Amino acid sequence: MNLYYTLKAQVENLKYAEQQALVHMHWTVDEYDNADYFDLNDILRAQPVNDPASLLPGSSMSDKDLQDQHITRTRFLHESGGMSLSDLHHNQVQKGGNK
Structure with a gap:
């Protein structure tokens, strides 16, 4: 063009x-x-976000892409500073909040 x-x-x-x-x-x-x-x-x-998990680092990467980089999704999320909702809840409970 x-x-x-x-x-x-x-x-x-x-x-x-x-x-x-x-x-x-x-x-x-x-x-x-x-x-x-x-x-x-x-x-x-701006577009609406229907799936909050889509905002997590690496969410657009396929399992094969992660495997090619020799890393698991959980490890990738941890190394990028991300945290799953269950991990966040677990940390809050350990600190004595949101029981």
Whole structure:
């Protein structure tokens, strides 16, 4: 695809983002123009998270990918600083909370 059409598509995407802000967020054009570009794009790209486990590090990696790296999912989660809900509950109980 040549540069002209790539840039034209980007301009149309920006116009669409502005339209969404004006329609759904009831903003004025001035409010949109004065908004932080990166924060606004993060907001407009947001999607609902239906499965909290999908946010865990390595959740998108297949078992084969992990096996190829010679690591288990549990070990990967531990080394990345993550913690399962059962581990979190166990730690809370050991500290005397959430009995």
